Amino acid sequence: MAELTYRDAVARGIAQEMRRDERVVMIGEDVAGAGGVFKTTVGLLDEFGPRRVIDTPISEQAILGAAMGAAMTGLRPVAEIMFSDFFAVCWDIVVNEIAKTRYMTGGQVTIPLVIKTGNGGSLRFGAQHSQAVENWAMAVPGLKVVTPSTPRDVVGLMAAAVRSDDPVLFFEHKGLYAMKGEVPDGEIVDELGTAVVRRPGTDATILSLGLTVKRALDAADQLAERGIQAEVVDVRSLVPLDTRTILASVAKTGRLFTVEENPRLLGWGAEIASIAAEEAFWDLDGPIQRITTPHIPLPAADSLEDLVLPSADVVATTVEKALQS
Amino acid sequence: MNIDVTMPQLGETVAEGTVARWLKRVGDQVADQEPLLEIATDKVDTEVPSPGAGTLIEIVIAEDTTVSVGTVLAVIGSTAPAPVALPPIPVAVGGGGAAAPGPAASRRHRHVHSPRVRRLAAENGVALTLLHGTGPGGRVTPRDVASAAAAHQQPEPVAAVAAPPVGAAPAPTYTPTAGERVEPMSPLRTVIADRMMQSLHTSAQLTTVVEVDVTAVVALRRVAAPELAQRLGVRLTLTAFFAKAAVEALRTLPLLNASVGPDGRSVIHHDAQHLGVAVDTERGLLVPVVRDAGDLSLLGLCRRIEDLADRTRTGGIAPDELVGGTFTLTNTGSRGALFDTPILVPGQVGILGTGAVVERPAVWRQPDGERLIAIRSLAHFALTYDHRLVDGADAARFLTAVKRRLEAGQFQHELA
Numbered sequence A: 001m002a003e004l005t006y007r008d009a010v011a012r013g014i015a016q017e018m019r020r021d022e023r024v025v026m027i028g029e030d031v032a033g034a035g036g037v038f039k040t041t042v043g044l045l046d047e048f049g050p051r052r053v054i055d056t057p058i059s060e061q062a063i064l065g066a067a068m069g070a071a072m073t074g075l076r077p078v079a080e081i082m083f084s085d086f087f088a089v090c091w092d093i094v095v096n097e098i099a100k101t102r103y104m105t106g107g108q109v110t111i112p113l114v115i116k117t118g119n120g121g122s123l124r125f126g127a128q129h130s131q132a133v134e135n136w137a138m139a140v141p142g143l144k145v146v147t148p149s150t151p152r153d154v155v156g157l158m159a160a161a162v163r164s165d166d167p168v169l170f171f172e173h174k175g176l177y178a179m180k181g182e183v184p185d186g187e188i189v190d191e192l193g194t195a196v197v198r199r200p201g202t203d204a205t206i207l208s209l210g211l212t213v214k215r216a217l218d219a220a221d222q223l224a225e226r227g228i229q230a231e232v233v234d235v236r237s238l239v240p241l242d243t244r245t246i247l248a249s250v251a252k253t254g255r256l257f258t259v260e261e262n263p264r265l266l267g268w269g270a271e272i273a274s275i276a277a278e279e280a281f282w283d284l285d286g287p288i289q290r291i292t293t294p295h296i297p298l299p300a301a302d303s304l305e306d307l308v309l310p311s312a313d314v315v316a317t318t319v320e321k322a323l324q325s
Numbered sequence B: 001m002n003i004d005v006t007m008p009q010l011g012e013t014v015a016e017g018t019v020a021r022w023l024k025r026v027g028d029q030v031a032d033q034e035p036l037l038e039i040a041t042d043k044v045d046t047e048v049p050s051p052g053a054g055t056l057i058e059i060v061i062a063e064d065t066t067v068s069v070g071t072v073l074a075v076i077g078s079t080a081p082a083p084v085a086l087p088p089i090p091v092a093v094g095g096g097g098a099a100a101p102g103p104a105a106s107r108r109h110r111h112v113h114s115p116r117v118r119r120l121a122a123e124n125g126v127a128l129t130l131l132h133g134t135g136p137g138g139r140v141t142p143r144d145v146a147s148a149a150a151a152h153q154q155p156e157p158v159a160a161v162a163a164p165p166v167g168a169a170p171a172p173t174y175t176p177t178a179g180e181r182v183e184p185m186s187p188l189r190t191v192i193a194d195r196m197m198q199s200l201h202t203s204a205q206l207t208t209v210v211e212v213d214v215t216a217v218v219a220l221r222r223v224a225a226p227e228l229a230q231r232l233g234v235r236l237t238l239t240a241f242f243a244k245a246a247v248e249a250l251r252t253l254p255l256l257n258a259s260v261g262p263d264g265r266s267v268i269h270h271d272a273q274h275l276g277v278a279v280d281t282e283r284g285l286l287v288p289v290v291r292d293a294g295d296l297s298l299l300g301l302c303r304r305i306e307d308l309a310d311r312t313r314t315g316g317i318a319p320d321e322l323v324g325g326t327f328t329l330t331n332t333g334s335r336g337a338l339f340d341t342p343i344l345v346p347g348q349v350g351i352l353g354t355g356a357v358v359e360r361p362a363v364w365r366q367p368d369g370e371r372l373i374a375i376r377s378l379a380h381f382a383l384t385y386d387h388r389l390v391d392g393a394d395a396a397r398f399l400t401a402v403k404r405r406l407e408a409g410q411f412q413h414e415l416a
Helices: A006-020 A044-048 A060-072 A084-098 A134-138 A151-162 A211-225 A243-253 A268-279 A302-308 A312-323 B115-124 B142-152 B187-202 B215-232 B238-252 B298-314 B392-408
Strands: A002-005 A024-028 A053-055 A076-083 A114-119 A144-146 A168-173 A180-183 A196-199 A204-208 A230-234 A237-239 A256-263 A289-293 B002-006 B016-022 B035-041 B044-049 B054-059 B066-068 B072-078 B205-213 B275-277 B279-281 B284-286 B327-330 B350-354 B358-365 B371-386
Touching: A002 A006, A006 A024, A006 A044, A006 A151, A006 A168, A006 A180, A024 A060, A044 A053, A060 A076, A060 A084, A076 A084, A084 A114, A084 A134, A114 A151, A134 A144, A134 A168, A134 A237, A134 A268, A144 A151, A151 A168, A151 A180, A196 A211, A196 A243, A204 A211, A204 A243, A204 A312, A211 A230, A211 A256, A211 A312, A230 A243, A243 A268, A256 A268, A256 A312, A268 A289, A289 A312, B035 B072, B115 B142, B187 B284, B205 B392, B215 B238, B215 B371, B215 B392, B238 B275, B238 B298, B238 B327, B238 B350, B238 B392, B275 B298, B279 B298, B350 B392, B371 B392
Parallel strands: A024 A053, A024 A076, A076 A114, A114 A168, A144 A168, A204 A230, A204 A256, A256 A289, B275 B327, B327 B350
Antiparallel strands: A002 A180, A144 A237, A196 A230, B002 B072, B016 B035, B016 B066, B035 B044, B054 B072, B205 B371, B279 B284, B350 B371, B358 B371
C-alpha cells in the first residue's frame, strides 16, 4: 500500500499497462521529456523509451489522427489532450471518426484508444481552460466516458480503459491532481460502467462525479450533524452508466440530487434525472433536484469561481431545504 | 398562451377532488371567471371558474375522476399574445445576469402525495386521505404510510380511498339482469361508503346505551323557546342541550375526545372539543364541525349548529368546516328511531347518538323521595366508542355524566 497523488496515479496506471502489453504507447504534447504539463506521465520516457512515449507538435488534430491510425493498425495508444477544452479543435476526429469507425466498417475495424485529458475547474484557469466537458462526450454514441475521483480509481479505471477494445475518453480532474490517497500495491484493474457508493445513507441520494465527489461527501458530513443521512454515490462512469446502483439507491432513499460541475443545460445529471423520473418515479418522495454550475462561461477570479462551482455548503443547504419542504 | 386549469386547494386539509361535471365542452369559448366545471371534494361540491378567457382546447380529466390538488384538469387557449418562452432554469443571457429562480417553489403543493407515498399506500391498502402527515407542512411521509400499514394490518385493503394502485386489476363489474339497473354511486356516496368501511375495518367499535329522562329540558325548552326566538332570533333545539351536555362531559372525560395515533400505538390528545354534528341532506349524510364547541354557551352552540346545518343543506358549507372534529353527535331520533349503533368518524373514538324523545309512563322519584308512576319524556342515548382506547367503564362514565346533566336540567342561567 502506497500513498500516491492523483497525478502520480495516472502515470502508475499507464505504466502498469505498458509493462503488461507492449502495444500500449503514450502520445501527446510534452508527455515524454517534460513528463506532461500536469506531470501525469513522469517516468514513462525513462522506462519505456522514445519509441513508445512520443512527444507531438501543438496540434490536437495531429495527436488524435495519429493515435486513431495507430489504434486501427494494431497498437493500443493512450493519447493526451492537455486541456479538455481543446477537444473543441479536434472534435471532428473524435465524433465522426473515432466514435464511428467500428460501426461504419461493420465491426471490421476497432479503435482500442484511450484519450486522457485534464478536465474541469477550481484552479483559476479562466473560461477557456477550466471547462468540465464530460457531458459533451456523453452525448456521442460510440464513446465510453469515465471520470475517476480517487488515486486508486485512476489506476484501476485507466487499466480498464486501456483494455477496452473501443475508444474511451478518460477525464482526469485538474483540481484533483494534488490529492493524495492510498493505492494498493500490485496490479489494479477496475471495471468500466460501475458506480460506487462512497457513503451509505437512508434519507437522500447524492450523485457526484470527479471534483464533486469530495464536496458531496463533505456536504453529507454536514447533513449528518443535522440528522439527515445522505447516501453519496460516485458515478465514475457516464458511459456505460451504472443505472443499477443509482436506481437502487433512489429506491432506498426516495430522494435524488445530482451535483454537477457541468454548466446547467444538459449537464450529466440531466440524463440521470430523466432516467430516474422514468424508471424510479414510484420510488420518488419529492422532486429530483440538480445542483450545477450556472449556465455561464466559468469566471477566473477566485471569489467568483468559488461562488459558481457547487460547494459542499450549497449541496448541504439545498438537500436540507428540499427535505424540509 | 395556454392556461392550465388545475384542481384548486379548497381548504387546508383537502388533498383530492373529483371532477363531477364539465359545464363546457372542448371548443367552447369561456370568459374569465366563468364557471367551467363542478368538482366534488371530501363532501363538498363547488364550481371552478375559468382562470382566464379563451377557448377550452382540452379536457384532461374526465368526469367522475379523482385527482390530487394541483393536477391539470383542462387547458384554455388564451387569446392573449404568447410571451417569449424561456427555459425555466437558471440561464444567464449575454453578459450573465442573475439566474432566474425556477418555478419549482411556487408549484409545490403542501398536501400533494409523492409518488413513493402513493405507491406505498396502494401496496399496503392505506387510505391516504385519513392519515395525519408528520412531514414538513403536514405532508404524509413514506414513514407515515408504513406506520399506518403496520398499525392497521387490515384484512382487506381499502384501495378505493387510497391513490390509484399501480397496475391494479379493475374492480369487478356487475352485469344486470332483466329488471335491474346499475348506476355509479355519486362522489359523495363513494366517500361515505369508503369512510364507513374504513372506520369499521380500522377500529374496535361497540355501543353502550342508556335511557335519559329529558322531561326537565323539554319543559325548559317549551317555556324558553318562544321568548328566545322573539328576543334573540334563536330557535332553541333539544339538540343544543344534548350538545352542551356532551361537550361538558368531554371536558371531564377527555379520553373520549382523543384519537388513536396512525401507528395504532399512541394516543393523540386534543386540547379543544371540536364537535361534529351529523346533518341529513338530500345528497347524503354530512358532518359539519362546530370548532371549539367547549368554549360555547348553550345559546352559542345552538346558533352555530343551526347555521352549520342550514349551510350544509343548502351547499354553502366550506370543506374546512367538514373536517377536524374530535367527537361527533348524531340525532338518530329525528326520524323516530329509538336508538341505533352509530359508526365512528375515522380518527375519532366516540360518537353519541340521541334517540327519539318519547313520552312514557315511568317510575319517577319525587324530591321528597316518594316514588310514583308519571308521564315522562325519555330518550335512549347510544355511545359508540373505540375499545382500543376506551373501556366500557369510561363509556358508562361519559353517558352517566351526560344523563345526570340533562336530568338535573340546570340550564336556566344559560337562558337568562
